[in-house]
Amino acid sequence: MVRLAIRGYGNGRLVFTERIELPDSGLDDLSSISETHALRLIPYERHMIEIEFLDEPDVNQRFFRFGTDPLGMVQPLKFRM
Numbered sequence: 001m002v003r004l005a006i007r008g009y010g011n012g013r014l015v016f017t018e019r020i021e022l023p024d025s026g027l028d029d030l031s032s033i034s035e036t037h038a039l040r041l042i043p044y045e046r047h048m049i050e051i052e053f054l055d056e057p058d059v060n061q062r063f064f065r066f067g068t069d070p071l072g073m074v075q076p077l078k079f080r081m
Contacts, residue, residue, distance in 0.1 A: 003054040008037055009072060010044030019054075041067070048072050 002024060007017045020033070034049070041047035048067035056062040063074075070076035 005050075005052040005054055006033070006037055007050045007052070008041050009048045009050070009067070009069065010041050011046050012069065012071060015044070016040060046071075 002022045003019070004022070005017065005019050008015045016037070018037075022030075037049055041049070046067075046069035048065055048069045050072070051064045053062055053064075065073045065076075067073075070078075
């Protein structure tokens with residue numbers, strides 16, 4: 001079982017938070033879950049989604065953040081498509 005907390009930030013403020021539990025085989029469903037959360041942030045010029053792996057004891061590996069607002073990220077990487 002994988003326990004996650006998913007938070008969405010728009011223009012620097014918390015817009016939503018959700019806790020979910022998935023079976024280990026359910027990680028394949030993350031793409032559809034991520035799409036739903038990303039659509040909720042469309043109205044915001046700057047956004048970030050944070051996925052917290054609640055059972056990960058190492059704080060340096062516990063969080064995964066992505067989006068267009070690097071202010072809430074640790075050592076953000078810029079990439080071009």
